Amino acid sequence: MNGKPNTTKAQARAEAQRERILSAAQQCFIEHGFHAASMASIAETAEVSAGLIYRYFANKNAIILAIVDRQLELLRNDIQLNRQVDLAAEMADNYGRTRTLDSRGMNAALLLEMSAEATRDPQIAAALDHYDTTLRAALIDWLVRGKQTGGHELPADAARARALILQCLFEGLKLRETREPQLDRTLLTAALQEFVPLLLKP
Structure with missing residues (x-):
């Protein structure tokens, strides 16, 4: 044996x-x-x-860095799935769900806590910078990818700009979760369905 x-x-x-x-x-x-x-x-x-x-x-910093890595891997794997996604519907559906521990997305309060700590700790700042860079690269890949593999066939320059806006939108919604957890979902869904498709058009 x-x-x-x-x-x-x-x-x-x-x-x-x-x-x-x-x-x-x-x-x-x-x-x-x-x-x-x-x-x-x-x-x-x-x-x-x-x-x-x-x-x-070794310490709490090591734990928080591992949490960042774990969340990044979950997000990256999700973005890389070869499937058509109704992004506006998913964003509306996920609003508030990252307040739970079993969510695939980064918990809103935890993201704020990490962001605040990053202003004081270069190691955590570097980890969040890596998180942002990797996530944006995955979004760009998704936007330029062919439609047969779940992408949107955007030109590279447009994809870079749209990925940035999408990332800002994702993070803005997380901040909004902490301040307005009972936001009218019908209003949110209508707003996202009006504007998100514009970011995905070639």
Whole structure:
């Protein structure tokens, strides 16, 4: 026996523990803020020892960087799907849903917390800059891609400008979530359906 099944099982368990810690940390950051959330509170929420957390993450910065990476991977995979997307409908449907922990999108309050911390911490600022750059590149690829693979066949120059506007719109809606969680969905849907298709036209 070469021990590979046991190695695979151990790796799966380690990955599950890591994800559990990240989910608990995200919950603590959202509920208490980045600075008020201690490693002890994260350990308690994750129902693990603080020592176990330090096996995976050196400090809170390392945890928040891992959360950024995880969210970016989810978004990138979603954008790369070869399917036709009613973007306006999805944006309206997702409004407010990123307030939950099981959402694929970045939680609005957490994004604000990270953005504030980025003004003080160059490492987090660099991670968010990488997040922005990678997401914009994925949006550009989606906009220029052929329609048979779910894209919109925009010229490259137009795609760069539209990707920027879309990114601003995504982030603006996240900010709006924190200030107006009960926004009239009918009004939001109508507004998005009027203007978003204009950004996707060649």
